[in-house]
Amino acid sequence: MSKKVIIVxxxxxxxxxxxxxxxxxxxxxxxxxxxxxxxxxxxxHPDTALVVLDLNMPRMNGLEMLSTAKSLxxxxxxxxxxxxxxxxxxxxxxxxxGAKAWIVKPFIPDQLRAAVAKLSGAAR
Amino acid sequence: xxxxxxxKPYVSLGFKLTIPLVLVVAAAAIGAYLGLVRMARSNLFDxxxxxxxxxxxxxxxxxxPAVVFDDDTAMQRSVDDLARNEEVAxxxxxxxxxxDAARSPAEPAAPQLAGFHRGGASGPLAGGTHVERAxxxxxxxxxxxxxxxIEPILDPQxxxxxxxRVRFTLERERAALARLARQSLFVSIAVATxxxxxxxxxxxxxxxxxxxxxxxAARSLAGGGSAGSERTVALFDDEVGRLTTTFxxxxxxxxxxxxxxxxxxxxxxxxxxxVSQGFLMALPDGTLREERSAIVGAWLGALPTRATFxxxxxxxxxxxxxxxxxxxxxxxDGALPLDVAVGQLPRSIRRDERHFELAYHPVVRGEELERxxxxxxxxxxxVERRRVExxxxxxxxxxxxxxxxxxxxxxxxxxxxxxxxxxxCPTADASLRRDLHTLKGNARFFGMSRLxxxxxxxxxxVAEAERPTLRAPxxxxxxxxxxxxxxxxxxxxxxxxAFVELTEADHARLTAAIVEHAPYDALAQLVAGxxxxxxxxxxxxxxxxxEATCRKLGKPLPIVxxxxxxxxLPPGRWSAFWSTFSHVLVxxxxxxxxxxxxxxxxAKPGPGNxxxxxxxxxxxxxxxxxxxxxxxxxxxxxxKATERGVxxxxxxxxxAALLAEGVSTKSAVADVSGRGVGLAAVAEAVAxxxxxIELESAYGVxxxxxxxxxxxxxxxxxxxxx
Numbered sequence: 001m002s003k004k005v006i007i008v009x010x011x012x013x014x015x016x017x018x019x020x021x022x023x024x025x026x027x028x029x030x031x032x033x034x035x036x037x038x039x040x041x042x043x044x045h046p047d048t049a050l051v052v053l054d055l056n057m058p059r060m061n062g063l064e065m066l067s068t069a070k071s072l073x074x075x076x077x078x079x080x081x082x083x084x085x086x087x088x089x090x091x092x093x094x095x096x097x098g099a100k101a102w103i104v105k106p107f108i109p110d111q112l113r114a115a116v117a118k119l120s121g122a123a124r
Numbered sequence: 125x126x127x128x129x130x131x132k133p134y135v136s137l138g139f140k141l142t143i144p145l146v147l148v149v150a151a152a153a154i155g156a157y158l159g160l161v162r163m164a165r166s167n168l169f170d171x172x173x174x175x176x177x178x179x180x181x182x183x184x185x186x187x188x189p190a191v192v193f194d195d196d197t198a199m200q201r202s203v204d205d206l207a208r209n210e211e212v213a214x215x216x217x218x219x220x221x222x223x224d225a226a227r228s229p230a231e232p233a234a235p236q237l238a239g240f241h242r243g244g245a246s247g248p249l250a251g252g253t254h255v256e257r258a259x260x261x262x263x264x265x266x267x268x269x270x271x272x273x274i275e276p277i278l279d280p281q282x283x284x285x286x287x288x289r290v291r292f293t294l295e296r297e298r299a300a301l302a303r304l305a306r307q308s309l310f311v312s313i314a315v316a317t318x319x320x321x322x323x324x325x326x327x328x329x330x331x332x333x334x335x336x337x338x339x340x341a342a343r344s345l346a347g348g349g350s351a352g353s354e355r356t357v358a359l360f361d362d363e364v365g366r367l368t369t370t371f372x373x374x375x376x377x378x379x380x381x382x383x384x385x386x387x388x389x390x391x392x393x394x395x396x397x398x399v400s401q402g403f404l405m406a407l408p409d410g411t412l413r414e415e416r417s418a419i420v421g422a423w424l425g426a427l428p429t430r431a432t433f434x435x436x437x438x439x440x441x442x443x444x445x446x447x448x449x450x451x452x453x454x455x456x457d458g459a460l461p462l463d464v465a466v467g468q469l470p471r472s473i474r475r476d477e478r479h480f481e482l483a484y485h486p487v488v489r490g491e492e493l494e495r496x497x498x499x500x501x502x503x504x505x506x507v508e509r510r511r512v513e514x515x516x517x518x519x520x521x522x523x524x525x526x527x528x529x530x531x532x533x534x535x536x537x538x539x540x541x542x543x544x545x546x547x548x549c550p551t552a553d554a555s556l557r558r559d560l561h562t563l564k565g566n567a568r569f570f571g572m573s574r575l576x577x578x579x580x581x582x583x584x585x586v587a588e589a590e591r592p593t594l595r596a597p598x599x600x601x602x603x604x605x606x607x608x609x610x611x612x613x614x615x616x617x618x619x620x621x622a623f624v625e626l627t628e629a630d631h632a633r634l635t636a637a638i639v640e641h642a643p644y645d646a647l648a649q650l651v652a653g654x655x656x657x658x659x660x661x662x663x664x665x666x667x668x669x670x671e672a673t674c675r676k677l678g679k680p681l682p683i684v685x686x687x688x689x690x691x692x693l694p695p696g697r698w699s700a701f702w703s704t705f706s707h708v709l710v711x712x713x714x715x716x717x718x719x720x721x722x723x724x725x726x727a728k729p730g731p732g733n734x735x736x737x738x739x740x741x742x743x744x745x746x747x748x749x750x751x752x753x754x755x756x757x758x759x760x761x762x763x764k765a766t767e768r769g770v771x772x773x774x775x776x777x778x779x780a781a782l783l784a785e786g787v788s789t790k791s792a793v794a795d796v797s798g799r800g801v802g803l804a805a806v807a808e809a810v811a812x813x814x815x816x817i818e819l820e821s822a823y824g825v826x827x828x829x830x831x832x833x834x835x836x837x838x839x840x841x842x843x844x845x846x
Contacts, residue, residue: 011587012767078459085470088446095450101459102450104468106584111464118461 003049003120006030008038008065009082010057014105018052018082021109022116035060035068042074049120051079052112053099055090063090066097078119082107138324138332145323153316160308161301168297173264173271176292179209180262180273184288187217191237191286192279199238206290207240213270214291215240217277220284237286260284269294334364338371345375402500406433408456408493410449420500423480433498440473440480455486456493462486472503479507514574515612521571522613531657532665535699536566537613544606548599556593557586558805565706565802569669575605624654656692659738659747662702663688666736666749669706673713680720682713682732682751689739697813697837701747704809707802708749708829716753716827726824728752743835750828756782756821779819783807806831813837 005027009015015031023029030045032038034057042048051069055062062081069075081094081102091102100119103112183206190198203215221234265272270291277286357372358365396403396417404420405413410432421427424439437448451469454460460468466484473480481503487495525533543563547556564579582598585591594602626634637647667684674681717732735750758778765772765781772781783803810817814834821827 085444085447088450091447091450095453101454101457101465102468103460103464104447108467111467114461115464118464119459 002026002028004028004030004045004047005116005120006032006038006041006045006048006051008032008035008041008051008057008062009054010034011054014054014082017107017109018112021107021112025113025117027116027120034058035062035065038065039068039072039074042069042077043072046074048077050116051077052082052116053079054082055087055094063093063097066094066099070097080115080119136332137335138328141327141332142324145327146320149316149320149323153312156315157305157308157312160312161305164304164308165301168301169266169271169294172292172294172297173266176271176273176290177262177264177275179206179212179292180275180288180290183215183290184275184277187238187288188277188279188285191217191219191277196238203238203240207242211292211296212240212290213242213293214289216289218287218289220276220286234287269298330360330362331364334359334368338368341371341375345378400502402498402502404433404436404498404500406452406496406498408496410434410452410456412436413495419502423500423502433496436498436500437470437473440475441470444470444473452496455484455496458493462488462493478502478504480504518572518574518609519612522609525570526613529661529665531695532661532702533570535657535695535702536570539699539703540566541606541610544602547594548603550593550596550599554592555805555808557583558802558808560586561707561802562704562805565669565710566703569665569672569706572609575609578602578605626654627658630654653692655694657695657698658688659691659693660686660688662693662698662705663736663738665702666705666709667734669709670713670734673710674717677714678719679713679717680731682717682734683730685733685735685737687735687737687739689737691738691740691745693745693837694839701809701813701815701831704802704805705747705831707806711802712749712751712753712827716751716755718754722754726754741832745833745835745838747831747833748829750826752826755823755825755827756819757823758821779817782819783817 005022007015007018007029009018010033019029019031027049030041030048032041036059038051038053039060042051053062053065060068066075066079069077069079075098078100079094079098081091081099082105083091083094083102084105091099094102101115103115183202186205187199187202189195190202199217203217206212206215215238216236217238218236219234260276262276263274265274270293273290273292275288275290276284277288279285358368396415399417400419401417402420402423403417405415407413412427412431412433412435414429420436424436427435427439432449433452434445434449438445448470451465454468455462455465457465459465466486469482469484471482473482479502481501483499483501485497485499486493487497522533525536540563543559547559547563560579560583564576564583567573567575567579578601582594582602585598586594634647634650637650642650663686667686670684671681712734717734718726718728723729723732733752735748737746737748739746739748758775761778761782762772765778765784768781768784770781770784771777783806807817810831810833815837816832818830818832819828820830
């Protein structure tokens with residue numbers, strides 16, 4: 001069974017770029033447009049191997065989703081953050097909330113692919 | 125001093141050897157002493173016993189006649205003679221005892237015949253009793269103080285007639301023995317002490333001292349000094365000597381190796397001090413090793429001891445420090461593949477006017493990250509060179525455009541200046557994204573790659589954060605970029621629109637008209653038209669945009685068919701349209717025209733075709749763009765419109781959706797197109813001129829855009845076009 005990866009990003013373009021980068025590895029990809037939907041998807045798919053998470057989103061941003069997931073006991077799933085170079089304090093907070101790793105946007109597709117492969121592998 | 129792996133307290137080998145040696149020697153001395161005393165005593169006492177026996181035998185012989193004849197006087201005389209011997213303590217002569225059967229029970233076995241007792245020295249020999257048995261042989265009883273000899277006194281026939289008992293004192297022998305013991309003790313102690321000292325001296329010289337020297341030399345060597353300060357010469361060819369020799373050669377080898385290492389380090393340092401790149405080495409916790417190239421100090425100033433990677437980045441760019449430190453933590457975490465984690469570290473940093481590039485080389489042993497080698501390069505000169513080259517290239521491109529198409533260029537210039545001014549305005553503007561997009565496209569067409577790249581970056585930033593305005597630094601950067609270019613072109617663009625452009629054909633036509641005496645009105649109209657721009661120029665620019673875009677996308681160049689119908693248009697009024705028109709062209713090149721293989725698959729022979737025309741139809745001016753490319757995928761537009769919440773029931777609604785902002789059929793934003801912004805800008809420009817847009821497109825066949833404008837747009841506007 002292929003591993004499940006939830007992609008949480010409000011920008012459809014960004015989600016497509018992520019999907020384009022990692023779909024070759026045969027994951028079951030689940031999209032969510034904000035933190036709220038991300039949490040719902042995470043609840044619906046408890047066997048998720050990895051969450052790729054944007055930080056800036058309407059309704060519920062990445063940090064809020066991280067902390068909620070943690071308080072709901074869903075923090076065991078590794079989170080890979082996507083962030084811009086101007087947001088070190090967000091990365092710091094996300095790390096404190098247990099995010100496994102982060103990648104600077106705009107990302108290099110091959111690097112994202114390698115990161116997702118390693119982090120989703122580590123979950124199992 | 126405790127050294128070596130053991131934690132036991134240090135006890136000197138000399139001490140360890142001294143204790144058992146002293147014990148052994150003392151034991152030997154005591155043994156020898158006791159043996160000597162015992163031997164002397166035995167010798168002395170044995171001689172005494174022999175002498176006493178002899179004296180007693182002589183006494184027994186001499187007293188025998190007096191006993192036989194029962195002459196008491198003679199008997200006592202013999203006793204007294206014997207008693208003159210100082211060593212004789214007691215003498216007793218007893219009659220031979222009668223057999224028990226021959227005497228009555230009350231009668232003593234035998235009476236004492238004579239006796240002598242020296243004053244109180246000892247009691248009666250027989251304890252006041254008689255001799256029990258008449259022994260025929262002598263008997264000797266000895267203890268530490270005396271020797272008793274019991275000797276039978278025989279008659280001439282050999283019968284025992286009496287028994288003599290003589291006690292000799294051992295006083296003299298004991299005194300001699302005590303003297304001898306003292307001497308022996310003294311000699312034993314002296315010999316033992318001398319022996320022990322000699323042994324210790326030998327041990328110290330042969331074993332302990334050489335070993336101590338070796339230990340000091342080894343310690344000195346371990347402490348980084350040379351072993352030479354300690355004398356490590358073997359005294360004897362024995363185990364210690366060989367150990368010393370071996371150590372000496374080992375120390376030499378160590379010192380030699382250290383010298384060679386120091387030489388090599390010196391050479392490496394020489395290299396590090398003279399390279400133009402900054403080499404630094406960081407431990408996994410981010411702490412920097414002291415080994416680094418000298419130029420790092422020149423660039424960053426003296427770093428504190430135990431400086432960290434963050435310190436280095438902080439000196440280069442305080443803003444980048446936090447992210448760099450986080451990046452380093454991530455590298456060490458190992459959650460990401462090494463090369464990916466390295467990819468998140470800052471690569472280039474700008475400090476004032478200087479540009480630095482950073483490269484990272486993780487050093488891994490097994491699975492463990494041991495070090496990260498950081499290479500810092502000052503690329504200011506390279507960046508400056510590239511900038512100058514780019515400037516020159518851009519300038520050459522601008523001048524080329526200016527020379528070949530002065531009016532077009534100046535229109536672009538005026539339009540872009542207005543766009544930049546609008547973008548640099550801090551108030552929120554709904555057209556921000558469109559303006560950026562238009563400016564980007566125009567800048568690219570006129571070869572201003574830096575401005576175009578800047579616009580692209582700003583577009584991404586704005587889209588990412590969904591901001592309605594640019595940030596202050598972004599506005600300043602845009603304005604600065606534009607002003608810099610403007611300054612350089614100032615002399616060329618001054619009074620840019622204050623001229624009339626005439627082609628040779630125009631000139632020939634005018635000449636002919638004059639020669640042919642054309643009517644005055646016709647001449648006036650002809651000359652008035654010179655102030656207008658021929659649409660051919662705009663269409664030629666359009667051709668260039670399509671071709672440049674195709675080149676950029678790696679597509680084969682299409683065959684472009686241009687038809688202008690000799691039309692001219694008032695420049696000020698049309699510049700906004702022509703400026704946004706480029707989006708239609710870029711879309712045609714990017715979305716419409718196929719790649720070579722796509723055309724083969726679609727059974728379309730040869731390169732794609734593009735028709736660019738301006739014409740008068742009834743009272744309307746029509747600008748049209750037609751391609752025979754892949755056409756619009758209306759299903760996809762419908763999906764996009766659904767996603768964006770835009771009406772999409774009828775074809776009109778679909779066309780409107782296509783022109784709505786934010787709808788793009790591209791799945792990824794590229795440098796060229798895909799943001800869904802361009803067509804919206806075109807629609808706005810057309811609407812501003814009261815024009816209409818017609819669109820015909822069949823999927824797989826091609827697309828035709830017609831922009832229809834009312835006739836008044838052919839005339840110069842009285843008021844400036846907004």
